[in-house]
Amino acid sequence: MPEVWSAPVRFAECDPQGVVFNGHYLTWADEAVAAWWRSVGLPFAETGVEQLVKAAQLEWRSPARHGDTVSVDAELERLGRTSLTVALTVRVRERVSCRVRMTYVAVADGVAVPWPDQVRALLDR
Amino acid sequence: MPEVWSAPVRFAECDPQGVVFNGHYLTWADEAVAAWWRSVGLPFAETGVEQLVKAAQLEWRSPARHGDTVSVDAELERLGRTSLTVALTVRVRERVSCRVRMTYVAVADGVAVPWPDQVRALLDR
Amino acid sequence: MPEVWSAPVRFAECDPQGVVFNGHYLTWADEAVAAWWRSVGLPFAETGVEQLVKAAQLEWRSPARHGDTVSVDAELERLGRTSLTVALTVRVRERVSCRVRMTYVAVADGVAVPWPDQVRALLDR
Amino acid sequence: MPEVWSAPVRFAECDPQGVVFNGHYLTWADEAVAAWWRSVGLPFAETGVEQLVKAAQLEWRSPARHGDTVSVDAELERLGRTSLTVALTVRVRERVSCRVRMTYVAVADGVAVPWPDQVRALLDR
Numbered sequence: 001m002p003e004v005w006s007a008p009v010r011f012a013e014c015d016p017q018g019v020v021f022n023g024h025y026l027t028w029a030d031e032a033v034a035a036w037w038r039s040v041g042l043p044f045a046e047t048g049v050e051q052l053v054k055a056a057q058l059e060w061r062s063p064a065r066h067g068d069t070v071s072v073d074a075e076l077e078r079l080g081r082t083s084l085t086v087a088l089t090v091r092v093r094e095r096v097s098c099r100v101r102m103t104y105v106a107v108a109d110g111v112a113v114p115w116p117d118q119v120r121a122l123l124d125r
Numbered sequence: 126m127p128e129v130w131s132a133p134v135r136f137a138e139c140d141p142q143g144v145v146f147n148g149h150y151l152t153w154a155d156e157a158v159a160a161w162w163r164s165v166g167l168p169f170a171e172t173g174v175e176q177l178v179k180a181a182q183l184e185w186r187s188p189a190r191h192g193d194t195v196s197v198d199a200e201l202e203r204l205g206r207t208s209l210t211v212a213l214t215v216r217v218r219e220r221v222s223c224r225v226r227m228t229y230v231a232v233a234d235g236v237a238v239p240w241p242d243q244v245r246a247l248l249d250r
Numbered sequence: 251m252p253e254v255w256s257a258p259v260r261f262a263e264c265d266p267q268g269v270v271f272n273g274h275y276l277t278w279a280d281e282a283v284a285a286w287w288r289s290v291g292l293p294f295a296e297t298g299v300e301q302l303v304k305a306a307q308l309e310w311r312s313p314a315r316h317g318d319t320v321s322v323d324a325e326l327e328r329l330g331r332t333s334l335t336v337a338l339t340v341r342v343r344e345r346v347s348c349r350v351r352m353t354y355v356a357v358a359d360g361v362a363v364p365w366p367d368q369v370r371a372l373l374d375r
Numbered sequence: 376m377p378e379v380w381s382a383p384v385r386f387a388e389c390d391p392q393g394v395v396f397n398g399h400y401l402t403w404a405d406e407a408v409a410a411w412w413r414s415v416g417l418p419f420a421e422t423g424v425e426q427l428v429k430a431a432q433l434e435w436r437s438p439a440r441h442g443d444t445v446s447v448d449a450e451l452e453r454l455g456r457t458s459l460t461v462a463l464t465v466r467v468r469e470r471v472s473c474r475v476r477m478t479y480v481a482v483a484d485g486v487a488v489p490w491p492d493q494v495r496a497l498l499d500r
């Protein structure tokens with residue numbers, strides 16, 4: 001999996017236990033998925049459809065702390081007719097901090113629609 | 126499932142799509158699980174162990190927006206030897222916004238340990 | 251000053267020093283100012299203009315912690331032709347945690363405009 | 376003023392008006408001040424005292440949006456016996472987005488204390 005996004009952990013992201021609060025992993029996942037779309041060759045704004053988050057699964061292995069830099073790898077795990085799932089791994093150097101799976105649905109005018117052909121073409125490569 | 130936590134959606138929790146950004150559901154889940162522990166009759170600080178988040182699963186059904194008040198129901202879904210899973214439902218009035226499943230492990234001195242007997246006794250009731 | 255907003259401090263709002271991170275006071279101020287507008291008798295959406303934050307001043311006196319409930323008082327401090335300043339006090343029970351001064355400008359189509367007469371009438375009372 | 380910190384704006388930092396919510400500027404200011412301390416040649420952890428935020432002043436000139444990269448310049452504005460003020464400018468490219476002034480007090484064991492000599496020596500250069 002290629003690295004798509006990286007950032008130093010912010011002090012404000014850490015909680016009284018001294019580690020990153022769990023909700024901030026979804027902020028990072030959001031930025032990483034946007035970067036993954038760009039790496040695929042497709043600014044998401046040009047797909048003609050919107051993507052909505054349908055589901056998220058997170059599994060923590062080890063904490064991230066202030067002073068750490070986190071990096072996120074991403075790859076397409078599954079492409080459905082109207083949905084897709086991206087698998088992400090958040091690491092602190094080599095150490096895995098969290099595995100995240102984000103599932104999106106393609107939406108146009110508020111209704112689930114099939115992914116446009118040009119999106120499928122890019123993702124099927 | 127009994128309601129354990131409720132709050133008006135904050136403007137700062139909403140993103141440019143006009144809906145609550147997905148990561149904030151984990152902030153709400155965290156507060157709801159803390160309230161659920163209190164409702165069980167057990168201030169968590171007194172269990173002798175710490176709980177660490179091990180996994181989170183979220184499945185969105187409909188958005189929450191500024192102006193909405195969200196309420197969260199919670200119930201124990203599974204009690205393992207060293208872990209437990211709480212099932213939560215985030216609602217806007219009757220409408221389900223998100224189902225969340227939080228899994229925790231009991232930890233003492235950084236190592237997973239069995240839940241103390243007084244915790245099990247309260248949860249097995 | 252009347253209390254316009256109140257909420258329990260959230261765990262995720264607290265940082266590794268065990269106190270609320272300073273930026274979250276602006277989230278609270280935002281909610282409190284919205285509540286103040288409602289208390290004035292004016293849902294802000296109906297003023298015909300938008301308000302934009304122009305400046306914020308915060309002065310901390312004592313920390314807020316997880317377990318505390320913060321309450322916020324608000325009153326109009328100054329009404330200008332196109333701007334207004336709201337003075338807020340964030341308290342934990344009787345203790346002052348932070349004094350906040352928020353200054354807004356009235357904007358229509360991206361340009362500063364005088365406050366509409368019906369806004370002035372409500373605020374001059 | 377030298378640039379001390381920079382980051383792409385995150386989607387989750389933007390609100391329904393499409394611009395960065397004001398509170399996040401304090402998160403950026405916090406990271407920028409930490410970077411400024413490092414640039415001064417002084418890891419703050421080694422000063423023997425803690426710094427606490429005493430006051431913050433923010434004045435917005437123009438919004439930052441998703442897609443923008445913000446950069447922050449910082450310089451010492453005033454060094455008092457027990458306090459200091461850092462002046463920061465948040466920019467999107469050349470355009471000023473916000474001017475921030477952060478005031479800290481030196482604290483040891485919860486009481487305001489004079490800045491240690493080695494801190495003064497570094498800052499007076």
